[in-house]
Amino acid sequence: MRADRWYAVEEEPPAAKKPRQWRDKFREAVRGVKCGVRGQSSFSVHFFCAVVALTAAAVLECDHWEWCLIIGCIGLVTTAELINSSIELLFQGLEQEVRDRVSPCLETAAGAVLVATLTALAVGGVIFGRKLLLVFHVIV
Numbered sequence: 001m002r003a004d005r006w007y008a009v010e011e012e013p014p015a016a017k018k019p020r021q022w023r024d025k026f027r028e029a030v031r032g033v034k035c036g037v038r039g040q041s042s043f044s045v046h047f048f049c050a051v052v053a054l055t056a057a058a059v060l061e062c063d064h065w066e067w068c069l070i071i072g073c074i075g076l077v078t079t080a081e082l083i084n085s086s087i088e089l090l091f092q093g094l095e096q097e098v099r100d101r102v103s104p105c106l107e108t109a110a111g112a113v114l115v116a117t118l119t120a121l122a123v124g125g126v127i128f129g130r131k132l133l134l135v136f137h138v139i140v
Contacts, residue, residue, distance in 0.1 A: 036085040058132040073120035080116035
């Protein structure tokens with residue numbers, strides 16, 4: 001048999017798909033955020049902490065770079081939580097035998113949320129701790 005005749009039936013290439021429009025991509029992404037937020041009780045805790053952090057930043061008159069760090073930390077924790085939620089959703093659709101094998105993946109995703117949250121706490125502690133020390137005239 002010749003090398004160019006490995007396939008018994010020559011198939012036509014599949015028809016090219018029509019590229020999705022940007023608005024459709026954004027609509028799907030927003031739907032994904034809604035889906036991730038709705039099913040997770042931990043999002044309410046993260047949302048509450050984000051509101052507290054943003055309020056504290058406004059009250060303590062944070063600089064623009066401090067705002068950037070705070071908003072970046074909020075985005076980091078939210079992103080980690082969305083990734084964890086998507087892995088949990090995938091995990092729920094698996095059979096028990098497969099779940100037993102891939103459970104470390106679920107634990108690792110939860111660990112990523114923990115690391116992101118601890119990082120945000122450390123950044124917030126540095127920023128808000130310094131601001132509070134300045135307010136109470138402990139440091140000059």
